[in-house]
Amino acid sequence: GKLASTAISVLGRLGNVKAAKRVFDRARLNGMGGNVFAFSALISAYGRSGRCKEALEMFECMKAEGCKPNLITYNALIDACSKGGMPDIARSLFSDMQQSGLEPDKITFNSLMGAYGRAGQWQEAESVFHLMGLSGLCQDLHSYNTLIDAFCKGGQLALAERLLDTMTSSGVQPNVITYSSIIDGYAKSGKEEEALATFSKMREIMKRSPGIHPDSVCFNTMLDMYGKAGRIEEAMAVRSEMESAGLGTDLVSFNALIDMMGKAGRPREAARLFEQMQRQGHHPNVLTWSALIGGFARSGFHTEAMKYFQEFKQAGLQPDVVLYSLLIDVHGKHGLVQEAMGLLKEMVANGIPPNVVTYNSLIDAYGRMGQVERAVTTMDEMKSKGLTPNAVTFNCVIDAFGKEGRAEEALQMAHRMREEGQSPD
RNA sequence: AAGAAUUCGUCGACUGAA
Numbered sequence: 001g002k003l004a005s006t007a008i009s010v011l012g013r014l015g016n017v018k019a020a021k022r023v024f025d026r027a028r029l030n031g032m033g034g035n036v037f038a039f040s041a042l043i044s045a046y047g048r049s050g051r052c053k054e055a056l057e058m059f060e061c062m063k064a065e066g067c068k069p070n071l072i073t074y075n076a077l078i079d080a081c082s083k084g085g086m087p088d089i090a091r092s093l094f095s096d097m098q099q100s101g102l103e104p105d106k107i108t109f110n111s112l113m114g115a116y117g118r119a120g121q122w123q124e125a126e127s128v129f130h131l132m133g134l135s136g137l138c139q140d141l142h143s144y145n146t147l148i149d150a151f152c153k154g155g156q157l158a159l160a161e162r163l164l165d166t167m168t169s170s171g172v173q174p175n176v177i178t179y180s181s182i183i184d185g186y187a188k189s190g191k192e193e194e195a196l197a198t199f200s201k202m203r204e205i206m207k208r209s210p211g212i213h214p215d216s217v218c219f220n221t222m223l224d225m226y227g228k229a230g231r232i233e234e235a236m237a238v239r240s241e242m243e244s245a246g247l248g249t250d251l252v253s254f255n256a257l258i259d260m261m262g263k264a265g266r267p268r269e270a271a272r273l274f275e276q277m278q279r280q281g282h283h284p285n286v287l288t289w290s291a292l293i294g295g296f297a298r299s300g301f302h303t304e305a306m307k308y309f310q311e312f313k314q315a316g317l318q319p320d321v322v323l324y325s326l327l328i329d330v331h332g333k334h335g336l337v338q339e340a341m342g343l344l345k346e347m348v349a350n351g352i353p354p355n356v357v358t359y360n361s362l363i364d365a366y367g368r369m370g371q372v373e374r375a376v377t378t379m380d381e382m383k384s385k386g387l388t389p390n391a392v393t394f395n396c397v398i399d400a401f402g403k404e405g406r407a408e409e410a411l412q413m414a415h416r417m418r419e420e421g422q423s424p425d
Numbered sequence: 426a427a428g429a430a431u432u433c434g435u436c437g438a439c440u441g442a443a
Contacts, residue, residue, distance in 0.1 A: 002429040009430060040430040047431090075431040082432090110432045117433090145433040152434090180434040187435095220435045227436090255436040262437095290437035326438040360439040367440090395440040 001027070005037035012045025020045040036062075036070055044076040052084025071097070075107045082115030087124070090115040104135070110142045117150025122159075125150035139170075145177050152185025157194070160185055176202070180218045187225035195225055213245065220252045227260030235260055249280070255287045262295020267304070270295045290323045297330035302339075305330070319350070325358040332365025340365055356382070360392050367400030372409075375400045391422045 004027035011020035024042045027033030039062040046055035059077050062069060069077075074097040081090035094104065094112050104112075109132040116125035129147045132139055144167040151160035160182055164174060179202040186195035199214070199222055206212045219242045226235035235257065239249055249257075254277040261270035274284065274292050284292075289312045297305035309327065313319065324347040331340040340362065344354060359382040366375040375397055379389055394417040401410035 002427085005429045007429095035429095037430045042430090044431060070430095072431045077431090079432060105431095107432045112432095114432065140432095142433050147433095149434065175433095177434045182434090184434065215434095217435045222435090224436060252436045257436095259437065285436095287437045292437090294437065320437095322438045324438085329439060332439095355438095357439045362439095364440065390439095392440045397440095399440065 001032040001035070002037070004033055005035075005041045008038060008041035008045055012041065012048050015049060017045050017049045017051065034062075034065060034067060036067060036073060039067060039069075040073045040076050043073065043080060047076060047080025047083050050084055052080045052086055052089075055080035055084075056089070069097075069100075071102050071105060071108070074102060075105075075111055078108060078115065079111040082111055082118060085119060087112075087115040087119045087121060106132070106137050106140055106143065109135075109137060110140075110146050113143065113146045113150065117146060117153055120154055122150045122154035122156055139172075141172055141175065141178075144172055144174075145181060148178060149181040149185075152181050152188075155185070155189055157182070157185050157189060157191070176206075176212070176215050176218055179214075180221055183218065183225075184221045187221060187228075190229070192225055192229055192231070195222065216242065216247045216250050216253070219245070219247060220250070220256060223253055224256040224260075227256050227263075230260075230264060232260065232264060249277070251277070251282050251285065251288070254282060255285075255291055258288060258295070259291035262291055262298065265299055267292075267295035267299050267301060286317060286320055286323060289317070290326055293323070294326050294330070297327065300334065302331070302334070302336070319347070319352070321347070321352055321355050321358060324352060325355070325361055328358060329361035329364075332361050333368070335365075335369065337365050337369065353385075354382075356387050356390055356393065359387065360390075360396060363393060363400075364396045367396050367403065370400075370404060372397075372400045372404055372406070389420065389422070391417070394420075394422055 004023055007023045008020045011023065020042060024033055024038055027038060039058060043055045043058050046058065055077055059069065074093060078090045078093050081093065090112055094108065097104065109128060113125045113128040116128060125147055129139060129143060132143065144163060148160045148163050151163065164178065164182065167174060179198060183195045183198050186198060203214060206214065219238055223235050223238040226238060239253060239257065242249060242253065254273055258270045258273050261267065261273065270292055274288065277284065289308065293305045293308050296308065324343055328340045328343050331343065344362070347354060359378060363375045363378050366378060379393060379397060382389065394413060398410045398413045401413060
């Protein structure tokens with residue numbers, strides 16, 4: 001009973017949903033599983049791995065079994081929707097729970113705010129923050145951090161800075177997470193100097209409060225920022241600092257470094273880091289491999305890239321949409337459309353449904369080859385699969401017409417783009 | 426009064442005279 005919910009929770013945290021579900025099922029067979037605790041833990045486990053649909057199914061399932069969801073169940077489910085990028089469902093659950101007589105608590109508000117923040121809807125996040133105050137709940141450190149992060153993700157750095165001041169004067173002390181969010185916000189807006197200034201400021205403040213230091217997430221944020229900006233020297237310097245701080249280069253640091261080298265057209269350096277990390281006992285994950293493979297593929301070393309892809313599969317790891325889309329894209333860009341189609345078949349056969357990005361890469365490939373008609377059919381095909389073309393899709397098709405000198409049709413496509421709710425820019 | 430479940434920051438994919 002109690003042991004089962006704890007086990008489900010721990011497995012969920014480790015990212016092993018399969019095992020969590022097994023424990024859940026077994027506990028239920030033994031007649032000690034079907035309680036709120038187990039259901040909530042499982043819903044949370046699904047949420048953590050981004051499987052919001054399954055979380056919602058479990059929720060329906062528990063209700064059907066007559067197990068009444070409580071505050072924590074709702075919180076877990078709202079968080080699952082948040083992580084799954086479905087803020088609107090999160091919001092309707094927020095209403096539902098009140099209908100059933102449950103009072104939202106701080107965690108409920110924070111989770112809902114996070115749902116909007118992740119989705120880039122910082123205005124909504126802000127209004128939840130205020131609603132929280134109006135409901136008589138006092139915003140805590142999580143609330144401030146969540147809203148600051150929402151502002152940062154929405155590129156509203158001035159608002160983030162202002163809220164940082166507000167929280168301090170309200171007696172809530174910012175922590176590493178607060179500063180990391182802001183640093184990342186600057187990093188993603190291409191404001192490296194501001195990010196660095198925030199980083200330094202944080203270290204100054206932390207010097208005065210013993211026991212608190214920038215952690216690896218914070219360093220990795222800086223590291224990746226320099227990597228993305230192609231400032232290799234500085235990225236390396238961050239790595240050294242991390243090591244002298246006793247944090248070491250962790251999996252995320254290596255992934256960022258490998259990506260940096262790959263994008264800088266230095267895939268051999270990336271491969272060196274790849275070896276190095278393993279010597280240090282790190283197990284490469286899908287992100288590591290994608291960065292590595294992408295580096296080789298973008299530089300035109302397809303054979304190398306595919307060799308690593310084989311190795312990846314032999315290592316028993318499952319390729320995902322991103323990895324397949326990456327491979328499809330680089331093959332398409334180099335005019336290897338047959339190979340790209342082969343990969344598409346393979347992914348479908350492996351039960352990985354292509355998404356908008358996958359299709360965009362194919363459409364782009366046809367466009368580059370001057371096969372506008374095929375580009376258009378591919379767009380229709382994606383629609384028939386229930387996928388909605390986005391701005392990138394339309395841009396690719398418009399560009400394809402443009403390249404062929406078919407300005408009329410390019411314009412028509414731009415019109416359709418508006419009709420279908422995408423704004424051309 | 427209980428060994429149970431819930432909230433914050435970092436890494437990989439697509440378009441553009443960028």
